[in-house]
Amino acid sequence: MDAFSGGGDRLWTRSGPEARAVAHLEPALWAIANLRLTVKAIAEFAHELLLLPHLEREEAGWGHYRLDAPDGRGRYRFRARRLRLESWLIDPASLRRTRDEDELPPDALSFIAEFQRPLGIRDAMLPIYLDEIASILYSDCYKRAVKRHTVTELADADFQTIETTMSEGHPSFVANSGRLGFSTADYPAYAPEAAGPLPIVWLAVDRDRTAFTTVAGLDHERLMAEELGATAIAAFSERITERGLDPARFLFMPVHPWQWFNRLSMSFAPEIAAGRIVFLGHSPDLYQPQQSIRTFFNATSPSKRYVKMALSILNMGFLLQRGLSREDMETTPPFNDWLSGLLARDAVLQETGFTLIREVATASYSNAYHDEALAEDAPQRDVLAAVWRENPVNLIKPGERLMTMAALLHVDTDGKPLVSELIARSGLSAEAWIRRYLHAYLTPLLHCYYAYDLIFMPHGENVILVMEGMTPARIVMKDLAEEMRILEGADTLPPAIRRNCAELEDDVRMDGIFTDVFDCFFRHLAQLLERAGTLSDERFWRLVADCVAAYQASRPELGEKFARHDVFRSEFPRNCLNRLQLRDNQQLIDPDDPDKGFEYAGRLANPIAEFAPRRRSGGVLGLLAGYFGVGGAPEG
CATH class of the missing domain: 3.30.310.280 (TATA-Binding Protein)
Structure with a gap:
């Protein structure tokens, strides 16, 4: 076997880590x-x-x-x-x-x-x-x-197998997963499609320098008891004591391993030397990186919370801003409490099974040197932070399973789409399957918009499907505080909630539906179904229109809003995400003003306008009777 010198007295062969880093580049x-x-x-x-x-x-x-x-x-x-x-x-x-x-x-x-x-x-x-x-x-x-799983295999696969096998994340971006900063040695450790379960790093951070916030009924002691356990807490406290420090001075915080080695251990060296940050070691549990690259799933104890950690790489139009802003960290738990309380008792959301998984705790450390020298909006100030999020595994009932909604756009290496396999094995027609999916996904989004003036960022990675067999039954929404906006009533809301308010011009007020749902997800899903011969593009959009019309017919008290913000209008502004990224791929939007700076280019014809109920015979009541079955669910 050929060999070459790798430096010093080390000898590497073709089977060494250097060779494995490029073995797939055939x-x-x-x-x-x-x-x-x-x-x-x-x-x-x-x-x-x-x-x-x-x-x-x-x-x-x-x-x-x-x-x-x-x-x-x-x-x-x-x-x-x-x-x-x-x-x-x-x-x-x-x-x-x-x-x-x-x-x-x-x-x-x-x-x-x-x-x-x-x-x-x-x-x-x-x-x-x-x-x-x-x-x-x-x-x-x-x-x-x-990752050569066929769609036949994936249709039966578990939540995390599907999560790590996805071929497409954000489908509208051409450069959608650059992850610059990861080396070819980092890639198999931290990329979701490559990494196996791994431990994360834990630090002790000075309480006086750390903003720690939780939802009501949760504190740091309870969170650590549930996430770490008594044995790890005792071991971590002992390591603090060994340094001659008082454990009562500190909070425990998880850190992405890449962030520790490539960012914190050097740029936060003064804080470490001063004893304000103490390295504690690795987690007792192993974690699985998710498609949302900063978020980890607990593979050892699958019912424990997700943990999301700052990660200073260039990815999806942000450089270093895969950090977590201090202001967001402090307002996230109270915002999640407010939002879940607002929506918990809504009849439409209860009927569709719409569920939120809350970000229940946050921690953000302030580097004294950065605070003194850097501007308030400098991304380097946000590189040591963590969020704990509820786990959807705890929400499923017997006979249900979880699947990222990004899976509906997945195509295997044989060119077969997973969505077509799910439909074929569901026992339903393609139309009946899509009706159920739209009722689970689109109906609650429409209701949140019209009833509460709320818009989410409901792309494939932010939505988890709850599946009954091969069919979507309901959805779980995540990433609430960073990417959800309130469009009305800012003056009446508490300051922690007001941070998520936005004032948008009427012409772009429905971007949360037209851009995020129609253009950035349904456009790709419809094309995939058309290409596979599963369902025509025309029929898909007619079903979308049916879903919208059925929802509107069921809520006559919102008729004035339906007319003022007409989802059946003939056209809407073309919101161009690649134009935005090509303008500046290191800061896609201003994190302190995320509702401005979008790039528009002309207008798009609304794909459901021609199917508006007023343009059909039979009217809305006939449509409603045909679309809904017993209990308000779409017929299958």
């Missing part, structure tokens, strides 16, 4: 990953009007398109169908790339470089964005080489 897998990402880039950038493919001809229901690079040398040809919401369904097998008339294989990095100018990528940002694209290709090859 030419065939690399070609597939590049084809997939180039197709996605064309589709999403065209959807946002950054690129304008030219229609050359139409044939058998497909358009044949050409996309020319600005330098005139590069050219892409492909066939595609344009579905509702200007969704580009591109046939990957049809993509042909030429440069100076020479045919070349698709190359996602070359594609970004070729179209840098129309994409609006600044020269200074281009190298970082290219690194993000390379990182996504790297992880795609890993998933194809290692």
Whole structure:
């Protein structure tokens, strides 16, 4: 076997960790990953009007398109169908790339470089964005080489197996999982699709420097007793005593291992030397990284809480701001208490089974040097913080199981979508299955908006499906305080709640439905169902319209609001997430003003406008009778 010197007296072989870091980068897998990402880039950038493919001809229901690079040398040809919401369904097998008339294989990095100018990528940002694209290709090859579960296997899989096998997170972003900061040694330890269960780091942090907040009925002692247990608490207290310090001075705080090694142990060295931070060791339990990369699931004790920890990497348009802001940490538990109390007794939410998992405790440490030297909004101030969140495992009943909603967009390495497998094995027609899903997911979101002026960020990673067999029965919503907004009544709310209030112009007030639900999730789901031949795009959107109309017919007392904020209106602003990221991929939005700074480009035709009840015969009452079955649930 070949060998080479690794430095000093160490000898490495092809089977060593250096070789394993790149073992999945095989030419065939690399070609597939590049084809997939180039197709996605064309589709999403065209959807946002950054690129304008030219229609050359139409044939058998497909358009044949050409996309020319600005330098005139590069050219892409492909066939595609344009579905509702200007969704580009591109046939990957049809993509042909030429440069100076020479045919070349698709190359996602070359594609970004070729179209840098129309994409609006600044020269200074281009190298970082290219690194993000390379990182996504790297992880795609890993998933194809290692995570080869078929959809048949996944349909029966447990919650965490599904969580670690997902092919797609945020589907609208081209650069959706760059994770710059992770080395190839870090990747198998901390990336959700690669990592096995691992321990997390625990610190003791000075009470005087730490803001610790909980929901009513919970304190630090009870939280630690439930999360760590008496044996670990005693061992950690002894380590503090061994340093000649008083354990009563300190709170315990979990830390992401990467954050400890790459960030805190060096930049917080003065705090450690002064005895304000004490390294305690590793957790007695093992944890599983989730698709929401800062969040860990307790694999040793699956009923314990999630823990979410600051992580200073570049991911999804934020540099270092995968931290957790101090202000959010202090207001999160009281906000969660208020929100869950508001919604707990609502009849519509009870009927749909809509559930929130609260962020019940937060801890945030203030570095004295950072506080003195840095601006209040500097992300470096938020790098030592943690959140504990309730666990949905404790909410399920016999016969139920959990599945991330991102799974509905998952496609296995054979090109088969999991959603089609679930439908086929459910015993229901595709239409009946989608009706049940929409009743579980869309109905409570509509009700929260119209009855309470609340909008969530209900993308696939933030929603957990509660499944009965192969069919969605209800949903669990998470990530409440950071990404949920209140649109009315700010003056009447306590200060801790007011932080989540937003004043939006009427034209974009329904972004929480039109952008987050319709454009950023349903558009992709509808295309997947159309591509697989499971359900047509037209029929999917008709079912969405049916769900909306049935909900509205069941709540006549909200008729004035339905008219004022018309979900059936003919069009809405096109909110462009990639434009936002390409403008600044190190700070997607201002964390202190997240409701401003969005990028819009023209308008999108509303895919359900043509199916509005007033445009159909029979009216709303007929629709309601046909849609709902016994007890208000959709017929199956």
